[in-house]
Amino acid sequence: MGYLGYRKADQVLISSLRRLEYRGYDSWGIATAGSDGIGVYKQVGSISEVEAFDLGDSSLGIGHTRWATHGAPSEINAHPHLDCNRQWAVVHNGIIENFLSLREQLRDEGHRFVSETDTEVIAHLMEKNGGDLEDALAASLKELKGSYAIVVMGAGERKLVGARYKSPLILGVGDGEYFLASDATAILEYTNRAVYLEDGDFVVVTDEGYRIKNQGRNVEREVELIPWDPADAEKEGYDHFMLKEIHETPRVIEDTLLGHISETVDLDLSLAVGTSEIVFLACGTSFHAALLGRYIIEEVADLPVRVECASEFNYRKSPLNRTLVIAITQSGETADTLQALRKAKSFGARALAITNVLGSSVTRLADEVIYTRAGPEIGVAATKTFTAQLIVIYLIAAKLSRFSRTEMERFLLELRLIPEKIQRVLDNADKIQAISKILAGYENMMYIGRKIGYPTALEGALKMKEISYIHAEGYPAGELKHGPFALLGERTPVVASVVRDETYDIMLNNIKEVRARGSPVIAIADEGDEEVEKYVDFVIKTPEVESIFTPLTHTVALQLLAYYTAKERGCEIDRPKNLAKSVTVE
Ligand code: F6R
Numbered sequence: 206m207g208y209l210g211y212r213k214a215d216q217v218l219i220s221s222l223r224r225l226e227y228r229g230y231d232s233w234g235i236a237t238a239g240s241d242g243i244g245v246y247k248q249v250g251s252i253s254e255v256e257a258f259d260l261g262d263s264s265l266g267i268g269h270t271r272w273a274t275h276g277a278p279s280e281i282n283a284h285p286h287l288d289c290n291r292q293w294a295v296v297h298n299g300i301i302e303n304f305l306s307l308r309e310q311l312r313d314e315g316h317r318f319v320s321e322t323d324t325e326v327i328a329h330l331m332e333k334n335g336g337d338l339e340d341a342l343a344a345s346l347k348e349l350k351g352s353y354a355i356v357v358m359g360a361g362e363r364k365l366v367g368a369r370y371k372s373p374l375i376l377g378v379g380d381g382e383y384f385l386a387s388d389a390t391a392i393l394e395y396t397n398r399a400v401y402l403e404d405g406d407f408v409v410v411t412d413e414g415y416r417i418k419n420q421g422r423n424v425e426r427e428v429e430l431i432p433w434d435p436a437d438a439e440k441e442g443y444d445h446f447m448l449k450e451i452h453e454t455p456r457v458i459e460d461t462l463l464g465h466i467s468e469t470v471d472l473d474l475s476l477a478v479g480t481s482e483i484v485f486l487a488c489g490t491s492f493h494a495a496l497l498g499r500y501i502i503e504e505v506a507d508l509p510v511r512v513e514c515a516s517e518f519n520y521r522k523s524p525l526n527r528t529l530v531i532a533i534t535q536s537g538e539t540a541d542t543l544q545a546l547r548k549a550k551s552f553g554a555r556a557l558a559i560t561n562v563l564g565s566s567v568t569r570l571a572d573e574v575i576y577t578r579a580g581p582e583i584g585v586a587a588t589k590t591f592t593a594q595l596i597v598i599y600l601i602a603a604k605l606s607r608f609s610r611t612e613m614e615r616f617l618l619e620l621r622l623i624p625e626k627i628q629r630v631l632d633n634a635d636k637i638q639a640i641s642k643i644l645a646g647y648e649n650m651m652y653i654g655r656k657i658g659y660p661t662a663l664e665g666a667l668k669m670k671e672i673s674y675i676h677a678e679g680y681p682a683g684e685l686k687h688g689p690f691a692l693l694g695e696r697t698p699v700v701a702s703v704v705r706d707e708t709y710d711i712m713l714n715n716i717k718e719v720r721a722r723g724s725p726v727i728a729i730a731d732e733g734d735e736e737v738e739k740y741v742d743f744v745i746k747t748p749e750v751e752s753i754f755t756p757l758t759h760t761v762a763l764q765l766l767a768y769y770t771a772k773e774r775g776c777e778i779d780r781p782k783n784l785a786k787s788v789t790v791e
Contacts, residue, residue, distance in 0.1 A: 210382020537565020
């Protein structure tokens with residue numbers, strides 16, 4: 206964050222950093238520049254535990270909330286970092302890959318380093334290069350390798366300078382005040398007007414305005430309206446953002462459908478013309494959406510689909526020419542997904558992105574973008590954005606299908622009914638919470654499913670492990686007997702996503718096998734399914750939908766199951782340990 210305007214900078218920075226905390230939260234710090242030089246305050250831990258402090262009346266400052274990559278979380282390692290003479294202060298996201306050699310060189314020249322971070326080299330490089338703030342940073346950038354969003358200020362100049370390369374940075378434009386931030390939620394309280402900076406952009410902000418250069422040339426960038434309401438970034442009475450965001454799912458689905466369907470699907474998929482297959486690239490929860498996309502598109506559109514884990518795609522040789530590649534990333538900033546997409550494009554693939562964030566990096570890389578309209582997601586665990594991604598995938602499948610008019614109408618009608626059905630899952634939260642109270646006492650769990658129940662199981666397990674810290678594995682139900690059976694027993698409950706399609710009978714068999722090995726079983730199943738309850742310990746019933754849509758209803762039930770289990774265990778639900786919302790490093 207950076208602020209230059211008329212308000213007390215330390216207060217603006219604290220309040221904005223609170224909203225950015227979901228990006229990193231092991232330590233934080235701010236610095237302001239006034240007539241008596243640069244004042245700094247740093248603290249380990251959460252910004253919500255801020256102690257009373259006052260950095261004076263300065264209306265110019267920078268701040269950062271950290272997720273440690275180089276050096277443990279500590280006050281010394283927290284940003285901002287300063288040079289030896291406290292002339293420059295720097296905050297930085299990303300990684301300076303050549304920092305070790307730069308640090309050695311600068312040390313030899315007499316610079317004293319206090320932290321273990323890569324960021325500190327930037328302050329010392331600026332000191333070495335000298336000149337005014339702009340010149341010092343511009344010269345230093347030439348020596349850096351890696352990725353960065355950097356904001357700097359100096360002791361004697363009323364100016365902020367920012368630079369972006371492969372890490373997001375936006376400029377908020379208020380009335381007589383400016384903000385530099387790594388995402389829009391940080392500035393929404395003050396302004397909804399923003400410039401989404403591009404790679405290579407170098408922005409200089411003063412009281413008179415701002416100017417942007419790229420490769421030494423002045424460039425004009427449009428000021429865009431951030432399409433989010435400040436209230437979207439508040440808990441609004443819920444105990445956690447995660448619960449609020451799960452409860453927003455019905456609305457998010459309606460918003461995502463709106464504008465994309467009328468009597469038919471209104472999506473421009475001209476990129477898909479002539480493609481022989483679709484390749485999905487994604488990480489984490491978005492990867493699970495992609496795995497579901499494989500079943501959905503193959504079933505509905507009869508087109509072969511490959512799913513590649515983005516962080517592994519770099520090591521693949523397979524050519525992709527004339528292929529449609531779809532990158533799924535809610536943040537639009539996941540470094541692995543961006544890198545995989547660059548590689549796919551270098552193979553000649555056409556690129557479509559599904560993302561939730563306007564102006565994010567993926568929107569610049571892709572040839573076309575389809576937005577999920579989920580609003581900001583603050584809880585680190587992805588919930589509403591996952592369901593919104595699935596909605597877009599259903600629409601893509603329908604668009605690519607050879608549906609007759611009646612089949613299309615029926616498919617779209619089912620989709621329109623989903624929000625109301627998900628609302629009924631949410632209304633059943635008490636029952637899910639009661640089961641969670643029991644699950645909270647276990648340390649290992651297994652999630653199983655077949656066909657579309659399988660990625661649903663993977664996602665259920667991911668939600669459980671990341672927020673409750675219970676070791677949870679997702680498996681295709683058919684794989685259990687190839688090894689994981691050895692882990693079953695009364696201390697390992699199994700959650701089964703039971704779908705009434707061609708997998709139903711064999712799934713019941715698998716459940717019986719699991720039960721026979723002593724594991725308690727919790728099934729997620731259709732309301733109309735009266736058979737399954739004979740074989741399991743607990744059933745969470747979800748409203749009946751056509752089998753292909755069950756991942757939507759089942760996932761919301763699984764999200765609630767994870768949420769209440771984590772709550773019962775007293776976990777930090779919105780900010781699980783060691784995780785950050787946007788993973789901007791590979
Ligand atoms: C899990 C979760 C992560 C993200 C992953 C990709 O709840 O949130 O696994 O899904 O880091 O993030 P995006 O979708 O922003 O690329």
